[in-house]
Amino acid sequence: MKRLEKDESLCIGCRQCEEACSKAFYKVADSAKSCIRITDREDGTHGIAVCTQCGKCAEVCNTGVITADAKGVYRLNKKECAGCLMCVGFCPENVMVQCDDYLEPSKCTACGLCVKACPTGAIRIVEE
Amino acid sequence: MKLNNRPYADWHEGLTIRGVMEHMNFTWPKLVVKVNGQLIWPEDYDKVVLNEDDDLKIHHLLGGG
């Protein structure tokens, strides 16, 4: 199973990951369009929300257009997606992207672009 | 004490909101509870002790459309 793993203690809140993610598909640097979400805590540390490939999105989809690939990464078939947004609303990590310019949401494919962008190694790809 | 604008006959010292609910067999899952107009959240049903002159409202919200 392939997925992102995080170590929040290493995060410096630079948001390079968010930028890399949103640029990859949406071609803009916009944290609202990123499938990885950084939050600032009052104590100066940072929270990282990433897709854990838990599959909740696939479970709630009544069209069955979100399916796990051979590596356990849940992928959304946009062509068949009716854009109901249930997957976005039920995502336990709140890391699916809904953007009004597009009819379908998008989700983390564990592509690793955020990992490459992270200067401190706070996120990494694991394959188990 | 009054329950939903009707006299409540079974008041006793130490009666809690939960006590009223159990006595009345109020098992509906969606309730809005107010004591003298003050909203009480579910986590406080066991804690709030009712006085003899309290105005308790336990409103059931319908379901099913």
Add this chain to the structure above:
Amino acid sequence: MIRMCDLPRYADADMEEIKKMKEAHEVLNQVTYDPTPLHRGYTDKRLKIDVTDNSVSIIDIPQEVKEKFTGGKGYCLRYLWDATNPDTKWNSPENAITMSAGPIAGITQYGGTGKCLVCTISPMTDIPIDSNVGGYFGPFLKFSGFDVIELTGKAKEDVIIVIDGNKGTISIEKAPLEHKDAHILGEELTAMYAEDENDRKNVAVVCSGSAAEHCNLSMLNFTFYDPKRNVVRLKQAGRGGIGRVFADKHIKALVCHFRGVKANLNDVYDIKIINKDGLKFHREVATQDDKQNSMRKSGTAYSIRTLSDYDILPTHNYKYGGTDKVDEMAPEVWREKWLTQGGADGCWYGCSMACAKTADHFLLKTGPYKGHRVCVDGPEYESAAGLGPNCGITDPQVILELNFYCDTYGIDTISYGTMTAFLMECYENGILNKERTGGLELVWGNAEADLEMLHQMARNEGFGKIAALGAHKQKLYFAEQGWGDPAFLNDIAMEQKGLEYSEYGCKESLAQQGGYGLTNKGPQHDEAWLIFMDQVNNQIPTFEDKAEALYYYPMFRTWFGLLGLCKLPWNDIVPADNSLTDEPAKVPEHVDNYLDLYYGVTGTKIDRDDMIRMSERVYNFQRIFNIRLGKGLRKNDAIPYRSQGPVTEEEYLSRQERYDRQLVDLVGYTREEVEKMTLKEKMAATRRHRESEYEKLIDAVYPKRGWTLNGVPTVAHLKELGMDLPELLEIVEPLQDVQP
């Protein structure tokens, strides 16, 4: 627990058989058309098909109709009126079946937005019936270019009508070989018109079942294909015998194929609003449903046990309000043992409430499909209560079997449950006996006899022929035969206007007696459900309060049917802070969501008063439609005494303390007087009081609704609503001064 992820998929249909069936079709007429794309929720087109001559017409919907009738039920009633005349009966060729989804229907982002409304002149009530149904047909019809479809005429042999919204074709075909029962016919037609497995979700079927040819209680099934289970699911336009009219027209099925469902096929005014509210709604369900009604886990059946606690669950033909055997069908029993958990059980895209639960691979023990393992859609609360405790049955196995056969035969579970409860009470009282029922021992809780009666109804045999009449015609028939005292039959037959009651006991809620009695189509709770507000919360103690509730709620709830919406997402989930609002029962934030959705789709801003006004136009139109057909007056709003108070001695005695106390508190007797009264005297005094309370309620409600005391909409009210249409004035003007 049965989990979706462990569930074996259902088998595919036999494509060789399907091919043979299709080859046996004979095309009677096929037309091609250019599907009108939707703009802001409307196509402004009406599709009219007459199966007598197989003509197909596509007609513009005038702006005036749109303004006054909105869509959905409004359109259905408008075009039903136009198709019929004051002498039209349910089986007249000109009687139409109209179906319309409404302008919001077909968005995918918000829960409960795929509803289709269906109207016809009912074989049970002889006035218009309206039914609200899920499944994919309503939205697909819109995407295929039509705001409403109207079916008239009578075919000589069974036909199916196939609309392909991608190709732009409408075809009427003789279809002799397909099965009639819905769970098979739905599969056959889905497989037949899907290009491949992936295309099955793009086929929606409307059909009844084998009982529809002779059973007044027949409904229409609306399908949707469930890709996870690989099975066709059935939702029902249940009430009032629409299936009977469908079968009388020899329409075996209506099929709509549409590929390419997307979030903005309605070409909405502002998709941002819809996305925002939709997402907010899904998040609310995700975080609150487990704390509230657990709709995702048990569907509407969650309420069975708790309604028994409140003396509301109809038991033994509404004699009682609960049973101590209710734990046998408690929510956890359904969840743990019968209903598949973790499915995406919305009956349209985007319904995160997902209340359409199923019992999967359910092994049937009786009837023509004995030994088959099937998918049972349900049971919803109404089905479980009506088929269950109302008939003295609490075994989920039996309730599911009854539910399955009702669905596949095309029989309304609510009418069947209430009617069977009536028959059982007749049997228990000697009005029926083994001789009269052809051997069916219809005592409380006799599941075997109950199921056999249902199978006989489908086969049109034996006592099934009597059962197929429905409670209203049964009571007339029994009286005619000299079986039982007509007055007693009138008291215990839980029907009004010819329609059986839905499943709530309302003896202790006067407002709900009105909620059932003062309805347009007959006693269905979809106009008003006031039992908690009235009986438990004591929020509407005066006649004025009750009248206000019986004005506001029916109008508010009518709005859902105009727009193509389901009511459950309005109040089966509420925002976490709903308790803080001034009127939690109205769920104000959700009302605002609906105003947003309307604006987002149509581009027209409306407020809460406009909502009520939109409904009032259609509501009054329907009332006058009833008057046009000889009902719709005060006398037609009378209700059976079983819904008002204790008919029998055992009923009185079962709640004697309550009734005795009421004689003191409400009627004005002294305690001493009550102690000296005989049981018969107490029952008579209770009855006089309760019946007069109902009349007082009517006196308060009618003026609130803008009606005369005879129940006729006033000319002034119609003018105020902009509904002073000549065809309406012609009916109400002569009645303005007629006293009840």
